[in-house]
Amino acid sequence: MGALSIRNVRKSYHGNEILKGIDLEIDKGEFLILVGPSGCGKSTLLSMIAGLDSVTSGEIRIGDRVVNDLSPKDRDIAMVFQSYALYPNMTVRENISFGLQIRKVPAAEQARIVERVANTLQIGHLLDRKPSQLSGGQRQRVAMGRAISREPSLFLFDEPLSNLDAKLRVEMRTEIKLLHQRMGTSIVYVTHDQIEAMTLGDKIAVMKAGEVQQFGTPQEIYDNPANLFVAGFMGSPSMNFIPAKVEAVGSGYGVKLESGQRTHVFPVPGGDGKLKAWEGREVLFGIRPEQITHKSESRLGLPQFQTAEMPIRLTEPTGPDTMVLVPINGKDVVCRVHPAHAGQPGESMELMFDLSKSVFFDPASEQRIA
Amino acid sequence: MADMSVAHTAGASKLGRFIIYGLLALVCLYYLMPLFVMLSTSLKSLDEIRAGNLLSLPGEFRTDAWVKAWDSACTGVQCEGLKGFFWNSVSFVVPAVVISTMIGAFNGYALTMYRFRGSDLVFGMLMIGCFIPFQVVLLPMAQTLGALGIANSTLGLVFVHVVYGAAFTTLFFRNYYVTIPDELVKAAKIDGAGFLRIFFSIILPLSVPIIVVSVIWQFTQVWNDFLFGVVFSSGDRQPITVALNNLVNTSTGVKEYNVDMAAAIIAALPTLLVYIVAGKYFVRGLTAGAVKG
Numbered sequence: 001m002g003a004l005s006i007r008n009v010r011k012s013y014h015g016n017e018i019l020k021g022i023d024l025e026i027d028k029g030e031f032l033i034l035v036g037p038s039g040c041g042k043s044t045l046l047s048m049i050a051g052l053d054s055v056t057s058g059e060i061r062i063g064d065r066v067v068n069d070l071s072p073k074d075r076d077i078a079m080v081f082q083s084y085a086l087y088p089n090m091t092v093r094e095n096i097s098f099g100l101q102i103r104k105v106p107a108a109e110q111a112r113i114v115e116r117v118a119n120t121l122q123i124g125h126l127l128d129r130k131p132s133q134l135s136g137g138q139r140q141r142v143a144m145g146r147a148i149s150r151e152p153s154l155f156l157f158d159e160p161l162s163n164l165d166a167k168l169r170v171e172m173r174t175e176i177k178l179l180h181q182r183m184g185t186s187i188v189y190v191t192h193d194q195i196e197a198m199t200l201g202d203k204i205a206v207m208k209a210g211e212v213q214q215f216g217t218p219q220e221i222y223d224n225p226a227n228l229f230v231a232g233f234m235g236s237p238s239m240n241f242i243p244a245k246v247e248a249v250g251s252g253y254g255v256k257l258e259s260g261q262r263t264h265v266f267p268v269p270g271g272d273g274k275l276k277a278w279e280g281r282e283v284l285f286g287i288r289p290e291q292i293t294h295k296s297e298s299r300l301g302l303p304q305f306q307t308a309e310m311p312i313r314l315t316e317p318t319g320p321d322t323m324v325l326v327p328i329n330g331k332d333v334v335c336r337v338h339p340a341h342a343g344q345p346g347e348s349m350e351l352m353f354d355l356s357k358s359v360f361f362d363p364a365s366e367q368r369i370a
Numbered sequence: 371m372a373d374m375s376v377a378h379t380a381g382a383s384k385l386g387r388f389i390i391y392g393l394l395a396l397v398c399l400y401y402l403m404p405l406f407v408m409l410s411t412s413l414k415s416l417d418e419i420r421a422g423n424l425l426s427l428p429g430e431f432r433t434d435a436w437v438k439a440w441d442s443a444c445t446g447v448q449c450e451g452l453k454g455f456f457w458n459s460v461s462f463v464v465p466a467v468v469i470s471t472m473i474g475a476f477n478g479y480a481l482t483m484y485r486f487r488g489s490d491l492v493f494g495m496l497m498i499g500c501f502i503p504f505q506v507v508l509l510p511m512a513q514t515l516g517a518l519g520i521a522n523s524t525l526g527l528v529f530v531h532v533v534y535g536a537a538f539t540t541l542f543f544r545n546y547y548v549t550i551p552d553e554l555v556k557a558a559k560i561d562g563a564g565f566l567r568i569f570f571s572i573i574l575p576l577s578v579p580i581i582v583v584s585v586i587w588q589f590t591q592v593w594n595d596f597l598f599g600v601v602f603s604s605g606d607r608q609p610i611t612v613a614l615n616n617l618v619n620t621s622t623g624v625k626e627y628n629v630d631m632a633a634a635i636i637a638a639l640p641t642l643l644v645y646i647v648a649g650k651y652f653v654r655g656l657t658a659g660a661v662k663g
């Protein structure tokens with residue numbers, strides 16, 4: 001049985017269609033990420049699920065109930081907001097127990113729950129403080145505490161970490177993941193941070209302009225992006241898109257790359273079927289930085305690996321890797337190289353391309369070709 | 371070079387300060403002078419008033435003008451001072467202030483946190499209510515009070531002031547509530563709180579600064595009102611402002627300036643008191659939206 005199912009949900013404000021037919025489905029205990037650029041409708045979709053706003057058409061089910069016409073309090077959900085939305089006039093304890101109080105949970109039970117939540121989130125020493133006396137990270141914990149106090153069947157998180165500094169964000173990310181593992185409750189989590197999306201999600205829905213561009217597991221979305229938008233959005237540094245001509249090589253097809261004074265034609269493994277139609281035309285050849293590395297002897301000779309010598313324009317050391325920029329077909333292409341093997345700007349170096357995961361897009365429609 | 375410029379700016383700012391404080395002192399004097407004249411006149415004997423200088427201090431402090439103004443001065447035919455009228459005013463000002471503030475808070479909450487179809491229009495119409503002069507509503511209001519059967523009663527006066535004040539109080543509360551984040555209300559809805567519960571448990575406790583603003587404003591308006599008081603009440607039900615007018619205009623022989631002054635101060639005292647007690651919250655509440663946190 002699905003924990004949440006969203007069927008053809010649309011939402012218009014004053015004739016502007018903000019959500020254009022969303023279909024999503026998750027199982028019990030799954031962690032769903034809604035990711036996409038600002039203004040794409042993530043928060044709107046979340047408030048439809050929460051019942052803070054009504055859908056224009058379509059159906060939302062939580063568990064086995066259609067909740068379209070239920071008010072938020074009857075949907076068996078809890079939500080954490082970007083601003084945390086702690087009640088400023090109440091102490092942490094009162095913030096956590098407010099919902100319980102309204103649901104007429106007996107006082108002794110309330111105290112027990114507050115204690116359990118405080119232990120889980122290590123906020124026991126903060127219970128008698130007001131929100132204004134807490135740090136950002138502590139407020140975030142309290143907001144989570146308020147949500148988990150009720151043991152709902154679905155959690156909704158709207159960018160809960162975006163107000164924290166980088167270090168705390170990473171810490172809390174881990175904690176949320178641990179919390180999810182421990183409780184096993186389904187979560188819908190909005191973010192526009194693609195790293196958060198990759199690390200936390202069981203399923204990711206990549207959204208753009210009110211439409212789901214792709215819905216799948218993080219690995220599927222990373223390895224097999226449905227279109228140029230998804231490919232460019234997920235991954236950091238993002239995928240290289242190189243305009244390249246398709247040419248016949250041997251029995252298959254390949255892409256023609258020019259760098260420095262040299263021209264290379266790289267055969268694409270398994271690309272014969274779909275690339276055939278594009279022979280002689282230009283496609284966008286997509287390859288991730290980590291698929292272009294220094295030359296490794298052990299892999300030489302494998303069909304999906306190709307090597308080429310290219311001039312270095314710039315290097316950007318990040319510590320574990322060094323990003324090397326080389327020009328290919330007039331574009332700067334980022335390659336992820338082991339620091340010990342990286343050359344210097346002005347020199348040239350031998351790079352090894354792993355074409356097994358390369359992808360190809362139609363430059364006009366931006367849809368995936370192969 | 372650097373030293374010189376520092377010295378120079380320090381000198382300039384000292385001069386600037388001197389000018390600012392000088393000006394402030396002057397303005398202060400200008401506003402306090404009438405109060406001083408009233409107070410000192412109210413403590414003088416009639417003989418001293420006639421003989422002496424307007425600005426001189428009383429030679430001997432006498433409180434009999436105050437006693438008379440409170441207890442036995444004539445306000446028309448009867449001569450029982452202001453005391454009865456003072457309590458008249460209290461009896462309708464307090465409920466009028468409390469009720470109009472409550473209505474304002476409630477309206478403001480509904481207009482900002484529960485936007486309904488046409489809520490902006492409703493707010494716009496309420497805004498217009500702030501610009502309608504008293505005189506315009508006198509006649510229709512008299513008819514309404516008559517129809518409701520509460521003409522010439524304390525209740526009627528409360529009603530008039532509540533209706534007239536609601537536009538202002540709604541404006542105050544609405545402008546304050548737009549600065550409260552929506553997410554607070556959303557969170558409470560998800561916690562299961564309803565319209566009233568959210569208002570009383572979350573919004574109202576956050577409203578103290580604007581409640582103070584509303585109370586001061588309404589108290590001043592309603593207490594100092596003369597026109598509604600003179601039109602919609604009569605006889606011994608009249609408010610203190612009307613009684614003061616009658617007291618000053620009742621001429622039985624000599625004009626008792628000291629009694630007039632004492633009476634005027636008595637009539638102004640409650641508003642003065644409210645400002646002194648709550649004034650700092652007033653300023654804070656008015657600027658609460660502008661300076662967050």
Ligand SMILES: Nc1ncnc2c1ncn2[C@@H]1O[C@H](COP(=O)(O)OP(=O)(O)OP(=O)(O)O)[C@@H](O)[C@H]1O
Pocket residue numbers: 013018037038039040041042043044045192
């Ligand atoms: N109540 C509303 N009335 C009119 N338009 C709205 C309303 N709420 C949202 N919108 C519009 O819907 C679009 C999507 O908004 P939404 O808040 O869902 O974006 P988002 O994906 O959450 O963006 P962000 O990452 O910036 O939070 C925006 O263009 C916004 O202007």
Ligand SMILES: [Mg+2]
Pocket residue numbers: 042043044158
């Ligand atoms: Mg949002």
